[in-house]
Amino acid sequence: MKVIAVHLDRCTGCKTCELYCATERGSNGKTLLRAVQERPLPQARVRVEGSNEVPVAMQCRQCRQAPCLDACLTGALRRDGESGVVVIQENNCIGCWTCTLFCPYGVIYPWPQRKIALKCDRCVYMEVPVCVDVCPTKALELIDVDQYEDLLRVKRAETAADLQRKNRLDGALLLDLVERAGS
Amino acid sequence: MDCVIIGGGVAGMRAVLSFRRQWPDKTITLIDTEKEIGYYRTLLPQFMNRTLPENKLFFWQQQDDPRVRVISGVTVESIDRKNRTLFLSNRDSVQYRRLLIASGGRPIVPAVCRTAGGEGIYPVRSLAVARAARDWLPDHPQVVILGGGLVGVKTAAHLAGYNISVTLVEKEKQLLPQALSKEASALVEAELREKKIRLLLGSTVEDLRFNRGALSGVRANGAWISCQTLFVAAGSLPEVAFLSDSGLLQDGRLEVAASLQTSDENIFAAGDAVTIVDNGAFTPWTWPQAMVQGSLAAANLYAPTMSSLRCLSRVNAMNLNGLSLAVIGLPVAGAKRSVYSRPEAGIFRELYHVDGRIVGGALLGDISNAGRLHSLMVSSEPAGTDFNELLRPRLDSFAGTTSCCVKYNRRATLLSEGA
Numbered sequence: 001m002k003v004i005a006v007h008l009d010r011c012t013g014c015k016t017c018e019l020y021c022a023t024e025r026g027s028n029g030k031t032l033l034r035a036v037q038e039r040p041l042p043q044a045r046v047r048v049e050g051s052n053e054v055p056v057a058m059q060c061r062q063c064r065q066a067p068c069l070d071a072c073l074t075g076a077l078r079r080d081g082e083s084g085v086v087v088i089q090e091n092n093c094i095g096c097w098t099c100t101l102f103c104p105y106g107v108i109y110p111w112p113q114r115k116i117a118l119k120c121d122r123c124v125y126m127e128v129p130v131c132v133d134v135c136p137t138k139a140l141e142l143i144d145v146d147q148y149e150d151l152l153r154v155k156r157a158e159t160a161a162d163l164q165r166k167n168r169l170d171g172a173l174l175l176d177l178v179e180r181a182g183s
Numbered sequence: 184m185d186c187v188i189i190g191g192g193v194a195g196m197r198a199v200l201s202f203r204r205q206w207p208d209k210t211i212t213l214i215d216t217e218k219e220i221g222y223y224r225t226l227l228p229q230f231m232n233r234t235l236p237e238n239k240l241f242f243w244q245q246q247d248d249p250r251v252r253v254i255s256g257v258t259v260e261s262i263d264r265k266n267r268t269l270f271l272s273n274r275d276s277v278q279y280r281r282l283l284i285a286s287g288g289r290p291i292v293p294a295v296c297r298t299a300g301g302e303g304i305y306p307v308r309s310l311a312v313a314r315a316a317r318d319w320l321p322d323h324p325q326v327v328i329l330g331g332g333l334v335g336v337k338t339a340a341h342l343a344g345y346n347i348s349v350t351l352v353e354k355e356k357q358l359l360p361q362a363l364s365k366e367a368s369a370l371v372e373a374e375l376r377e378k379k380i381r382l383l384l385g386s387t388v389e390d391l392r393f394n395r396g397a398l399s400g401v402r403a404n405g406a407w408i409s410c411q412t413l414f415v416a417a418g419s420l421p422e423v424a425f426l427s428d429s430g431l432l433q434d435g436r437l438e439v440a441a442s443l444q445t446s447d448e449n450i451f452a453a454g455d456a457v458t459i460v461d462n463g464a465f466t467p468w469t470w471p472q473a474m475v476q477g478s479l480a481a482a483n484l485y486a487p488t489m490s491s492l493r494c495l496s497r498v499n500a501m502n503l504n505g506l507s508l509a510v511i512g513l514p515v516a517g518a519k520r521s522v523y524s525r526p527e528a529g530i531f532r533e534l535y536h537v538d539g540r541i542v543g544g545a546l547l548g549d550i551s552n553a554g555r556l557h558s559l560m561v562s563s564e565p566a567g568t569d570f571n572e573l574l575r576p577r578l579d580s581f582a583g584t585t586s587c588c589v590k591y592n593r594r595a596t597l598l599s600e601g602a
Contacts, residue, residue, distance in 0.1 A: 047577050070478055071471065073197060073223075074242050096225060097500040097550065098471045101509060106555030109577070110500075112507045 001084035001145045003062050004122060004129055010139035011048075013055025017131035017140060018044040024130045025123065040113030045120040046131050047107070057131065057140060059120035060107050062086055068099040068108055068119070076117075080124055087121040090114075185209035186484055187269065187277055189259050190285035190422075191220030193470055194454030196243055197477030198283055199251065205482055210250045212277060214269070218256040219310050221245075225470055225501070227313040228341035231320065240310070259286075262429045264447055281449055281484045284426070284437065285477060288419030288455035288468065293329070295388055296415055303398030304391075306415040307334050316412070323411035324348060327401045329388050331358040333469075333499065335416035336371060340504040343378040350381040350410070352388055352403050362497065364514045366522070367545050370531045374506045388413070419468070421456045438464075441491035443480040453480040459495060469499040469510075494561045496543070500550060509550035511557045512543030521570035532574045539565040551577035 019032060026042030027035035035042045046059040066086050069077050076092035077099060079085070095115035100108045108119045122142075123129040132140045143151060186202060188195050191213055199213055213220070221243030229235035245253050258272040262282075269277045290306035303323060305316040320326070324347045328335045331353025343349045351358075357368040358375070372382060383403050390402040391413070401410045423437045431437060431445055441461040443451045453476035455468040476492065483489040496512035506529065518535040525531075530548035534541055534556065541560040546553055556573065559566045566573060 049577070051572070071474060073193065073200075073474060094223060094226060095502055096223075096470070097502070097507075097509070097553075098474060099554075100550065101471055101498055101500050101511075101553050101557050102475075103554035104558035106552040106558075106577070108554060110502075110507055110550050110553075112502055112505065115502060 001062065002122070002142050003145050003148070004059055004120075004132060005141050005143045005148065005151065006057050007139045007141065008054065008056055010137040011055050011057055012137055012139070013048050013050070013052060014136065015048050016134055016136055017046050017057050018048060020130050020134040021046050021120075040111070043109060043111055043118050045109075045118060047109075057135075058105065058107050059131070060086065060122070061105055062122065062145075067102040067104065071098045071102040073098070077119075080121075083122070083124045085122045085124045086119070087124060088117060088119055090116050093117055185211065186281045186283065187212045187214065187279035188283045188285060189214050189269070190287050190454065190456070191215030191217065191253075191255070192224065192285060192287040192454060192473065194287070194473035194477035194480075195283070195285035196221055197474050198285060198453065198481040200243075201478045201481035202484065203248070203251065206485055207250075209485070210252070212252045212254065212279075214254045214257060214259055214271070214277065216256070216258045217309055217311065220253065220255055222310055224308070224310075225337075227307065227310065228338045230310075231313050231317045231338075232341050232345045232347070233317065234341075234345075237314075259425050261425055262431075264429060264431075264450070267449065279449075282451070283480050283484065284423075284445075284450065284452040284456055285454045285473075285480075286422040286425075286456045289422045290415060290419050291417045292415050293388065293417060295390060296329070296413065301391070301393040301396050301398055303411055304413045304415065307338055308419070316414070320347060320412060323397075325410050326350070326412045326414065327352060327388070327403075327408060327410040328414045328416055330416035330418065331355070331360070331382075331384070332416060332418060333359060333362060333501065335414070336375070337501060337503060338414055338416060339375060339380050340378065340506070343375075343380045343504075348379075348381075350383060350403075350408055351375065352383045352386050352401075354385065354387045356385045358382070358384070362499070362510045362513060363545050363547075364520075364533060367531055367533060367547055370526075370529065370547050371503070371506065371508070374503065374529070378504070419455060421458075423456055436464075441495075442483050442489040443476060443492065444483065444489065451480045451484060453477050459492065461491075461495065465495040467495055467497045469497050471498050471500065494557075496560065498557060500553065507546075507548060507550045509546040509553040511541070511545060511553065512560055514545075515543045518542050521574060523571065523574035523576070530576060532576065534570055534574060536566065536570060539568060541566050549576040 022042040022044035023032050023035040029035055046057050048055050049058045050056045062085055074092045076089050080087050093116040097110045099117050100110050108117050111118045132142050188198055222240040259269050260272055261270045267279050290308045292306050305312050327350045328339050329352050339349050339351045357365050358371050359368050386404045388401050392400040400407045426432050436458040437452050438460045439445050439452050439457050443453050454473040459465045500509040515535045518537045521534050523532040532546045534544035540563055
């Protein structure tokens with residue numbers, strides 16, 4: 001299953017992903033100028049969280065054991081058989097927002113004006129997710145979830161090497177990264 | 184029969200759906216007092232104001248499933264635990280191997296309303312009553328709602344404005360006294376007043392008067408209010424009377440462990456009928472809790488190792504016809520309190536925390552991030568020290584970039600085509 005990964009070291013918190021997601025996926029006009037004039041305002045399925053120092057673009061993690069699926073009585077939330085992505089069928093959503101209460105990442109958003117819940121479906125019916133396509137720093141990347149651990153290992157090694165270069169071994173030891181850097 | 188479920192409310196229905204998915208070879212019987220089952224009780228106010236058609240109320244129809252048998256319009260009168268048999272009001276009996284009691288609650292109807300016996304009084308609970316009220320309302324639009332809890336407030340919020348005048352009577356000095364702090368409740372009260380709803384707080388219905396058998400007035404605080412329809416939303420009590428001789432009740436309560444198992448290993452219970460005993464007694468009678476409990480009970484019925492309910496709070500979320508509301512947990516006396524408030528935008532968010540751990544809170548106006556906050560509370564993980572950051576709403580997508588348009592509700596018409 002493919003998911004959207006975030007490179008924390010590349011995310012600048014510019015919110016380009018938010019704007020394009022809301023415009024491309026949420027608006028009728030499909031341009032930023034038209035989108036900001038629509039009512040209700042189009043909503044993004046990805047939000048930049050974290051602080052200004054450490055921003056991170058957050059969207060649905062597509063959990064393998066998704067609490068939102070258990071919380072949805074209507075069947076509006078379902079897992080797409082082919083892609084494994086959890087998608088929402090807006091016609092079946094009654095806006096009870098039980099799913100928003102049980103999403104541990106807080107990435108299912110209520111949309112009171114339309115009385116539905118909103119979540120990232122990884123643009124499953126598009127070639128590439130909009131946010132991944134437009135991210136100016138390539139902080140967002142579509143990866144296979146099985147490659148995720150490999151990617152993390154590489155990242156950890158890079159971080160440890162970086163800490164060693166900067167003579168900040170305390171941090172590297174604390175994170176148990178020195179051996180990994182050498183491996 | 185492998186499994187019998189008493190009650191076709193949200194806990195019972197959720198249990199049916201989960202049970203069928205987890206134990207596809209086992210048979211199940213669902214028994215319910217109402218003739219119609221599988222509908223959203225929480226949407227009855229929208230149904231009564233005619234914004235929601237009846238067919239949209241139902242989320243489940245009995246499919247051609249030979250492993251699900253539905254007995255509707257019948258009540259369970261007693262239970263013989265020794266022979267694992269239920270005795271029904273139609274003189275039938277049903278045997279079970281595992282039993283799930285999800286009989287829900289029955290509305291509390293104060294004596295003054297109970298003895299009156301005239302037309303125009305509706306306890307808010309079932310579809311049959313809601314349907315009768317829906318037909319009654321157009322010719323009787325002066326409404327009094329007794330009870331300022333979640334059901335009463337939601338009913339008031341959805342009825343007001345549809346050629347219906349609404350007065351809400353609550354005995355406490357604030358609305359939603361069992362769910363919100365006084366400050367949070369003030370926002371709800373302002374929202375209801377905005378909708379032209381008259382609030383009588385610290386009052387109760389003292390007397391009723393009738394004209395030709397139909398309700399014509401209600402006395403509250405010593406003054407008569409002209410009224411043709413009275414909705415009773417004064418809370419509910421567990422519907423467990425049929426268990427009185429079963430030995431399952433302790434002090435009139437149906438107590439279960441966190442696994443939702445009763446003192447009988449073959450009998451489980453979920454939803455509004457139960458009191459959960461786990462380092463204290465909890466009665467988390469809300470819609471999301473009923474969903475979670477129904478699912479968990481179904482999973483535990485035949486599980487070799489049972490799971491426990493992790494969340495014991497009165498978690499709830501709803502849309503009060505424009506005002507979003509999420510209750511993560513009830514206000515906790517003695518806990519520290521952090522607040523994010525933007526009254527001009529109708530947003531109020533508060534958290535209660537002890538030693539850096541969230542123990543309760545509520546979000547109004549903007550309920551974004553409710554899931555994360557709730558998750559932090561359930562896991563009892565330290566939430567850090569920056570509760571202001573945790574409380575910060577995740578704003579509308581364009582709020583940061585087009586603040587003028589959003590903040591002042593001013594559309595960018597000068598830039599639009601044809602302007």
